[in-house]
Amino acid sequence: MIGQSNDSEEWGQMQNLIKTVTFSLALTLVGGCSYFSVYKRDLPQGNLVTQEMVEQLRPGMSRDQVQYVMGNPLLRGPFDDDQWDYVFRLDEAYAGVKQRRVTLTFANDRLVNIEASGDMEADMELSPDLDPGPGVEPAGAETLPGVSPTPAPGSEPDASGEQI
Structure with a gap:
């Protein structure tokens, strides 16, 4: 037992x-x-750089012309403003990381050198952000019926119709 x-x-x-x-x-x-697992989403960072943008660049262009084509640079040289870097990095949620970089060098305020790295010809599909996010009122948004917008204080028109 x-x-x-x-x-x-x-x-x-x-x-x-x-x-x-x-x-x-x-x-x-x-x-x-x-x-x-945890939900992941694509994370784009930096300036979107495309092959079409790089093809528009020509040596001798002014800084304003380059900025019109490429936008503001992500990085500028810390001690002189003669090197601009445009970097785009896409960390895809369930894939790898894609990166493009264009380095522009200026002399006498004119573009003298263009260095591009990364696969510029590959199509990077950026999905629109569908998250609700903060509400932004679009331009020309309608007001509620029966509600008129109130002018800022001190901006009432006088008898002549001009703002005071």
């Missing part, structure tokens, strides 16, 4: 151990599944 109670105790402990190991294994497998 004494031997039987020890056997049943050992069997109960073995069952608890099997349950614990099975539960731990199941938890590990479920935790490792990509189906249950």
Whole structure:
């Protein structure tokens, strides 16, 4: 009889151990599944640089002309303003990282050198941000019926129709 109670105790402990190991294994497998992972989204950073933009650049262009084509540079040389860097990096959620870089060098306020790196010809598809985000009133937005916009204080027109 004494031997039987020890056997049943050992069997109960073995069952608890099997349950614990099975539960731990199941938890590990479920935790490792990509189906249950955190949502990721594409993360674009920097200036979007395209092949068409780079093709428009010509040595001898002024800084204003370059800025019209490329936009404001992401980086400027810290000690002189003769080097502009345009960097675009797209960290795709479930793929790799794509990066493009264009370095422009100026002398006497004229473009003298263009260095491009990265795959400029590859199409980088940027998905629109569909998150609700903060509400921004579009230009020309209508006001609520029966509500007229109130002018800022001190901007009431006088009798001649001019703002004061």
